[in-house]
Amino acid sequence: MTPKARPTYSVIAKEAGVSEATVSRVLNGDDRVDQERAAKVLEVVERLGYKKHRAATALASGRTNLIAVVIDNDLSVFSDPFWGTVTSGISRVLMENELQTLLMVTSVSSVDGPVAHYLNTGEVDGAIFFQLHKDALVRKLAKTGLPIVITGSPHAATDFVFVDTDNFGGGHAATKHLINRGCKKVAIIAGDIETVAGHQRVDGYHQAYRELGRVPSKSLTAYGDYSYESGKREMTRLLTEQPDIDGVFACNDLMAMGAIAAIEEKGLTCPDHVAVVGFDDSLVAQTSRPGLTSVRQDIVALGEAAAELMIAQLRNEPVEPRILPTELVIRESA
Amino acid sequence: MTPKARPTYSVIAKEAGVSEATVSRVLNGDDRVDQERAAKVLEVVERLGYKKHRAATALASGRTNLIAVVIDNDLSVFSDPFWGTVTSGISRVLMENELQTLLMVTSVSSVDGPVAHYLNTGEVDGAIFFQLHKDALVRKLAKTGLPIVITGSPHAATDFVFVDTDNFGGGHAATKHLINRGCKKVAIIAGDIETVAGHQRVDGYHQAYRELGRVPSKSLTAYGDYSYESGKREMTRLLTEQPDIDGVFACNDLMAMGAIAAIEEKGLTCPDHVAVVGFDDSLVAQTSRPGLTSVRQDIVALGEAAAELMIAQLRNEPVEPRILPTELVIRESA
DNA sequence: TTAGGTAAAGAAAGCGGTTTCATGCTTCTT
DNA sequence: AAGAAGCATGAAACCGCTTTCTTTACCTAA
Numbered sequence: 001m002t003p004k005a006r007p008t009y010s011v012i013a014k015e016a017g018v019s020e021a022t023v024s025r026v027l028n029g030d031d032r033v034d035q036e037r038a039a040k041v042l043e044v045v046e047r048l049g050y051k052k053h054r055a056a057t058a059l060a061s062g063r064t065n066l067i068a069v070v071i072d073n074d075l076s077v078f079s080d081p082f083w084g085t086v087t088s089g090i091s092r093v094l095m096e097n098e099l100q101t102l103l104m105v106t107s108v109s110s111v112d113g114p115v116a117h118y119l120n121t122g123e124v125d126g127a128i129f130f131q132l133h134k135d136a137l138v139r140k141l142a143k144t145g146l147p148i149v150i151t152g153s154p155h156a157a158t159d160f161v162f163v164d165t166d167n168f169g170g171g172h173a174a175t176k177h178l179i180n181r182g183c184k185k186v187a188i189i190a191g192d193i194e195t196v197a198g199h200q201r202v203d204g205y206h207q208a209y210r211e212l213g214r215v216p217s218k219s220l221t222a223y224g225d226y227s228y229e230s231g232k233r234e235m236t237r238l239l240t241e242q243p244d245i246d247g248v249f250a251c252n253d254l255m256a257m258g259a260i261a262a263i264e265e266k267g268l269t270c271p272d273h274v275a276v277v278g279f280d281d282s283l284v285a286q287t288s289r290p291g292l293t294s295v296r297q298d299i300v301a302l303g304e305a306a307a308e309l310m311i312a313q314l315r316n317e318p319v320e321p322r323i324l325p326t327e328l329v330i331r332e333s334a
Numbered sequence: 335m336t337p338k339a340r341p342t343y344s345v346i347a348k349e350a351g352v353s354e355a356t357v358s359r360v361l362n363g364d365d366r367v368d369q370e371r372a373a374k375v376l377e378v379v380e381r382l383g384y385k386k387h388r389a390a391t392a393l394a395s396g397r398t399n400l401i402a403v404v405i406d407n408d409l410s411v412f413s414d415p416f417w418g419t420v421t422s423g424i425s426r427v428l429m430e431n432e433l434q435t436l437l438m439v440t441s442v443s444s445v446d447g448p449v450a451h452y453l454n455t456g457e458v459d460g461a462i463f464f465q466l467h468k469d470a471l472v473r474k475l476a477k478t479g480l481p482i483v484i485t486g487s488p489h490a491a492t493d494f495v496f497v498d499t500d501n502f503g504g505g506h507a508a509t510k511h512l513i514n515r516g517c518k519k520v521a522i523i524a525g526d527i528e529t530v531a532g533h534q535r536v537d538g539y540h541q542a543y544r545e546l547g548r549v550p551s552k553s554l555t556a557y558g559d560y561s562y563e564s565g566k567r568e569m570t571r572l573l574t575e576q577p578d579i580d581g582v583f584a585c586n587d588l589m590a591m592g593a594i595a596a597i598e599e600k601g602l603t604c605p606d607h608v609a610v611v612g613f614d615d616s617l618v619a620q621t622s623r624p625g626l627t628s629v630r631q632d633i634v635a636l637g638e639a640a641a642e643l644m645i646a647q648l649r650n651e652p653v654e655p656r657i658l659p660t661e662l663v664i665r666e667s668a
Numbered sequence: 669t670t671a672g673g674t675a676a677a678g679a680a681a682g683c684g685g686t687t688t689c690a691t692g693c694t695t696c697t698t
Numbered sequence: 699a700a701g702a703a704g705c706a707t708g709a710a711a712c713c714g715c716t717t718t719c720t721t722t723a724c725c726t727a728a
Contacts, residue, residue, distance in 0.1 A: 006455050008684055019708045024686060032706065054457050055392035056684035059713050064389060069437070071422070084418020088405070091439040103403070103435040105425040121340055123388050228621050257621040264623070284621050287562050287591040289598070342714055353678045358716060366676065390714035393683050 007048045015044045027052070067094055067310055068102045068119060068127040081282070082299060083130055086151055089303020090128060097311050099125070120144060126310050131195060135160075147313040151306045153196035161313065163305040163322045167197045170295040170326035171204025174249045174277040177293070177328055179208060183247030183275055187220040189234050189259060191251040201251045201279065220245070224255045231258025239266050239274075246274055247334065253278035253285045256292055260333065275334035291331030298324060341382045349378045361386070401428055401644055402436045402453060402461040415616070416633060417464060420485055423637020424462060431645050433459070454478060460644050465529060469494075481647035483640045487530035495647065497639040497656045501531045504629035504660035505538025508583045508611040511627070511662055513542060517581030517609055521554040523568050523593060525585040535585045535613065554579070558589045565592025573600050573608075580608055581668065587612035587619045590626055594667065609668035625665030632658060 009020040016023070018037050025033050026041040044050075058064045069087055091101040102124060106115050116137055119127050124146075129138055131152025142148050142160065150162040178186045188205045191198040202221070209216045222238055224230030231250055235258065238245055250256035256278030260270045270276050270290060278285055281296035305322045312319045343354040350357070352371050359367050360375040378384075392398045403421055425435040436458060440449050450471055453461050458480075463472055465486025476482050476494065484496040512520045522539045525532040536555070543550045556572055558564030565584055569592065572579055584590035590612030597608045604610050604624055612619055615630035639656045646653045 006684095010684085020685080021687080021708060021710095022706090025707090028686080034706070037707090049451070051451065051455060053393075053455075053684055055389045055398060056713095057686080058389035059387075059393050059715090060684075060686040062686095062713080073422075073426070081415035081418060084415060084421065087418065087437065088407075088439045091437050092407070095438065095440060101437040101439075103421065103425050103437045104429065105422045105435075106429060117383070117385065121385060121387075254617070254621065261623060282617075283588070284617055287588065287618050288622065289595060340714095344714085354715080355678060355680095355717080356676090359677085362716080368676070371677090387714055390683095391716080393685085393713090394715040394717085396683080396716095 006053065007050050008053075012041065012044050012048065012050060015048075016041045062122065063125050064123060065098060066100050066102045066124045067307075068104055068124040070104045070106070070115065070119075070127055070129050072130060073105055073107050082280075085299040086130070086303040086306070089300040090307045091303075093304045093307035094310070097307075099311070116140070119146060126314060128306050128310060131197065147310060149306045149309045149313070151302060153200070155196060161309050161319050161321060163302055163309060163324065164197065165297040165302060166323050166326050167200035168204040168207070170279060170297070170328075171201035171249065171251075172208050173204070173326065173328045174279065174295050175205045175208035176211075177330070178247035178249060178275055178277060178334055179212065181247075181275060181334065185220070185242070185245045186216070186247035186249065187222065187238050187242075187245050188216075189222045189224045189231055189238075189248060189250045189255050191224060191226045191255065193223065198251060201249075205249055224251070224258075226252050226254060228254045228258040228261075231255025232262045233258070235259035235262035236265070239263070239268075247276075248274060249277045249279075251279050253280045253282045253292060253294055256294070256333070257284055257288060260288070260290075260292075271332065271334050277328075277334045281329050285329075285331070288333075290333045293331045293334040294329055296327045296329050340387065341384050342387075346375065346378050346382065346384060349382075350375045396456065397459050398457060399432060400434050400436045400458045401641075402438055402458040404438045404440070404449065404453075404461055404463050406464060407439055407441045416614075419633040420464070420637040420640070423634040424641045425637075427638045427641035428644070431641075433645070450474070453480060459648060462640050462644060465531065481644060483643045483647070485636060485640045487534070489530060495643050495653050495655060497636055497643060497658065498531065499631040499636060500657050500660050501534035502538040502541070504613060504631065504662075505535035505583065505585075506541050507538070507660065507662045508613065508629050509539045509542035510545075511664070512581035512583060512609055512611060512668055513546065515581075515609060515668060519554070519576070519579050520550070520581035520583065521556065521572050521576075521579050522550075523556045523558045523565055523572075523582060523584045523589050525558060525560040525589065527557065532585060539583055558585070558592075560586050560588060562588045562592040562595075565589025566596045567592070569593035569596035570599070573597070573602075581610075582608060583611050583613075585613050587614045587616045587626060587628055590628070590667075591618055591622060594622070594624075594626075605666065605668050611662075611668045615663050619663075619665070622667075624667045627665045627668040628663055630661045630663045 009023045013020045013023050018041060022033060022037060023041055026038045069090055071083055094101050104115060119141055126147035128149045128151060135155050138148060148160065150160050153164045154160045154162055175186060188202060190202050193199055206216065222234035224234050231254060248259055250259050256276050259276055263270050263274045268274060278292045278294040281294040285292035285294040301324055305324060309319055309322065343357045347354045347357050352375060356367060356371060357375055360372045403424055405417055428435050438449060453475055460481035462483045462485060469489050472482060482494065484494050487498045488494045488496055509520060522536060524536050527533055540550065556568035558568050565588060582593055584593050590610050593610055594604045597604050602608060612626045612628040615628040619626035619628040635658055639658060643653055643656065
């Protein structure tokens with residue numbers, strides 16, 4: 001019934017014939033302890049299977065070994081596998097470094113909501129945020145010196161530490177592919193332009209055109225909201241207004257699927273009449289027919305990178321934002 | 335730079351003109367404190383925006399307010415939105431109850447691995463596990479008195495507290511629907527039979543047949559592994575051996591998609607020649623063409639229920655396993 | 669009036685580590 | 699060879715809150 005009583009410094013010190021202070025030194029890697037005594041302490045620790053009591057350590061040292069992963073409830077947290085995958089990557093790496101992952105799914109909006117307060121009062125050693133629209137909270141926290149990593153690019157060009165997929169490169173590759181396969185008029189269905197990621201994908205699209213010495217007509221850019229419905233709606237509109245569109249880059253797979261549905265409803269086929277490229281290489285892309293050509297991002301790696309940047313900060317090592325490469329996965333749709 | 339110094343009992347006691355012990359009593363709802371003094375304390379607490387120091391509280395009281403959510407790394411954690419969604423539900427409810435979610439993505443396999451040790455030593459107040467094949471670890475932990483909730487049915491009929499979707503009911507409804515729409519020969523592509531969930535879905539299928547006064551031929555049951563490929567492979571085999579199959583219940587959406595692909599490769603169409611029902615009502619089901627008829631489970635609710643059962647246990651309230659209803663979402667495929 | 673009982677509140681001892689400070693011992697300086 | 703300096707080590711304070719134990723004050727009963 002009772003969790004077995006754990007040993008404390010007191011018993012270890014006694015067993016090893018040293019003081020508790022020495023035990024502490026040994027366990028914290030203080031090198032100015034006699035070799036033999038240190039060895040003895042370690043032997044006892046090993047034999048007793050001793051592990052430090054987290055709360056006690058936290059209280060005494062002021063560091064909790066807890067890293068918060070803050071996820072905005074407002075995002076499409078539910079049903080989108082993205083964040084879960086990132087988080088698992090984060091968690092794995094943190095764990096390997098003796099850090100714990102504290103998950104907070106909440107409305108991040110308020111600058112002085114409970115989350116803000118919580119993070120502000122030294123309850124965690126650092127915080128990893130997921131892409132957010134408003135970064136007032138993050139900015140405020142950063143001022144307190146709390147180590148922070150943002151997954152996804154921060155809104156403004158600040159000096160926040162962040163990790164992100166190469167959205168620009170992905171958008172560029174997707175568009176380039178459409179052009180290379182012979183498309184003459186390539187449209188784009190953008191996602192949330194408010195986010196940097198959304199914007200960068202569009203930029204990549206423009207860049208691909210630019211390299212051709214052309215500038216895409218404004219009328220070729222449609223604005224969706226990452227949902228299937230919006231993709232379908234916008235594609236229908238685009239095709240109605242400009243029936244000669246023969247390629248489209250949708251900024252995520254869901255909208256791409258919507259676009260394909262729209263194309264087929266018009267009595268056209270994909271990729272013969274209109275080629276489609278998505279973004280994410282999600283399950284949806286992999287299982288659809290025609291298989292969806294899509295830009296793959298390594299989501300687990302994104303989480304791992306975030307965790308690594310956090311750990312580097314905790315060690316006071318210099319930290320650079322990290323941008324992970326994408327890969328175009330070619331299937332039937334383009 | 336420095337996180338602003340937080341007030342402690344010491345200053346609150348001074349401000350309110352009482353002892354620290356009294357402050358503690360007030361803050362822990364001990365009712366035998368003079369009304370006026372209590373009010374005074376609360377006023378000061380409010381004014382100073384005081385919040386207890388978690389580590390200190392944990393050290394002194396022995397309760398950490400931390401609930402571990404343990405996810406087995408071996409599962410298809412990556413790419414499957416299921417776990418992430420459950421976790422977000424858990425986290426939200428725990429948070430509302432002043433509990434923190436500690437995420438552990440790891441190999442649960444070993445009974446005395448680091449996770450086991452961690453959970454065993456009072457670092458958390460409870461643990462929520464995700465469906466697992468081997469429950470040796472859980473069984474051992476339960477013996478120590480650690481409150482535990484299992485998401486998904488435990489393997490053996492034990493007295494573990496668990497929450498699960500009504501897999502039996504879902505399988506039954508799916509099969510019934512196929513029969514009702516006129517299918518004469520309904521096959522099933524089972525998932526992992528080792529798990530209770532996988533088994534129950536098959537049982538539901540049998541039950542639907544039984545209600546018709548029939549018993550499905552063994553040859554109508556195929557075994558996949560929840561992957562798209564396995565669904566496609568098994569469906570191809572089924573149709574080759576028994577071309578008159580006109581309905582199939584795939585135990586998840588991915589296999590259902592594979593099945594549809596197989597059907598179309600045979601030159602047949604869904605639902606005209608073979609009707610298909612999936613399970614999960616995932617994004618895949620929602621965006622596929624034909625839209626996939628599928629059994630929906632409320633995944634967020636699953637997480638919320640798990641958290642609620644955990645909280646009930648912490649309060650020493652009586653706890654019953656909970657089975658959540660499913661809903662058949664009808665689209666074009668059946 | 670006085671002994672006995674009860675309830676509110678303060679003093680103080682932990683909880684299990686970390687860290688400062690003092691101590692005794694060895695080593696270096698001239 | 700004596701005093702300064704350097705070091706490994708232990709004693710003890712401390713982190714912020716909980717809880718037991720004591721004290722104090724007030725009531726009731728005889």
